[in-house]
Amino acid sequence: MSWTEERIAKLTKMWEGGSTASQIAEELGGVSRNAVIGKAHRLGLKSRPSPVKANEAKPAKAKEPAPAPRKAAPAAAAPAAPAPQAKAALPRPEPRGTAPAPKPAANPKPSTENSQPLPGRGEPMPRIHSVGPGGFVRQGPGEQQAPIPPAPPRRRVPAKPSPEVADKTHLLDLNDRVCRWPMGHPGEADFHFCGEKVNPGFPYCVEHCGRAYQAQLPRGARRPPPPLPFGGPRVR
DNA sequence: CCCTGATTCGC
């Protein structure tokens, strides 16, 4: 897979929206989590709370003279690059998990009254209003309101369909690591998937691999076919 | 163990 414009755009949007690299990789498909991270860094959209970089400003921690760790020699103790990047001054969305829910600051009194004078000057600005098409009232000079906060990051898959499957593996919970063997009938309220850890390299867990992949017996020695996924033809 | 992002470096 190559990084087309669309894929880069999606990566950027999801990354800035707070999705994890794994989620982005899964969504894009054909790339690994590392690929996503690598691309994100190459694109310059770093940052976001990293579990491993929580600390900062280390005054020369006396570490053991660890030998050259893995491969080639590290580039010595290069001075920390200034990293000249501070373009996107947009307010960072809160880390995942928190629900900032930027409330528009319920103003007990509308600001149309006290926001007229500019800060730092006693001169009240002239109150100029006009009504636009549709009846909205235009702001007057010096009346700027706080910028609308960016929309909070949205979980793409927040809600479970129903309580009875709240802890079951549902379609949107599927990934490469859980067994996709269907349990029950699609469309029914409790339809879900096995969800066990997969037999590595297979889409099913060990048990269901045994059901999905069966050796062919010689003709004439066939046993009755095993139960099909979904429990077989619907019985009513 | 699982997860996360950061970094390195051979390709």
Add this chain to the structure above:
DNA sequence: GCGAATCAGG
């Protein structure tokens, strides 16, 4: 430029 391997914290 790409991304696997690796590191390192939660």
